[in-house]
Amino acid sequence: MRYPVALHTDDGIKYGATVPDIPGCFSAGDSIDKCLEMTRQAIESHVEVLAEDGMIAGAASRVADYKDKDEYKGALWAFVDANVEKFSGKTEKINATIPVIVTTKIDSAIKQGIAKTRSGFLTEAALEKLSRLTNQD
Numbered sequence: 434m435r436y437p438v439a440l441h442t443d444d445g446i447k448y449g450a451t452v453p454d455i456p457g458c459f460s461a462g463d464s465i466d467k468c469l470e471m472t473r474q475a476i477e478s479h480v481e482v483l484a485e486d487g488m489i490a491g492a493a494s495r496v497a498d499y500k501d502k503d504e505y506k507g508a509l510w511a512f513v514d515a516n517v518e519k520f521s522g523k524t525e526k527i528n529a530t531i532p533v534i535v536t537t538k539i540d541s542a543i544k545q546g547i548a549k550t551r552s553g554f555l556t557e558a559a560l561e562k563l564s565r566l567t568n569q570d
Contacts, residue, residue, distance in 0.1 A: 434517050434557065436493045438472055439508035440465065452513070453499045454491050455479050469513055476515040484520040492561035518553070529555075 439451045448468040452458040452475070460475040462468030480490045496510045539554050548554035 434490075434493050435512050435514045436476060437496045437499065438469065438511050438513050439499065439505045440468060440511060441508055448509075450475075451505075451508075452476055452479075453505070454494050465509075465511070469511055473513045473515050476513060477517060477520075480515070480517040480520045489560065489563075490517055492557055492563075518556075 436452050436454055439453060440448045441451075442448045447461065447463055448465055449461045450459060450468050450472040452472065455476060458475055458479040460468060460472040462471045483490055499505050500508070500510065536551070539548070539551055542548055542554060543550065548557065
């Protein structure tokens with residue numbers, strides 16, 4: 434999953450990162466590249482712990498959802514692609530009936546690199562919806 438990451442620096446060399454979609458997930462590094470690599474590892478570790486506790490991580494949001502919030506003022510934004518699917522548990526094959534126009538749009542999104550597969554696209558969409566429903570409480 435491709436998560437937005439807010440990067441901060443005091444000296445333009447060392448960076449700290451916050452992953453807004455995963456509360457409590459942060460990292461740091463001696464360069465932007467090192468910070469992003471450490472952040473990928475932090476995301477995967479954090480999601481693994483959530484999975485061990487029977488919880489799922491929220492879906493990735495857009496930078497636009499966070500960029501104007503006070504805690505992210507002055508942040509440099511980047512994306513980190515983390516392999517969190519491996520912590521989602523056993524898969525289950527389902528049979529779903531979906532309008533052709535929707536599958537056509539999903540296939541177009543896959544061709545654009547937004548998702549790798551139909552299953553991946555639908556899983557991410559479901560997680561996004563579940564995350565929004567959970568955050569309404």
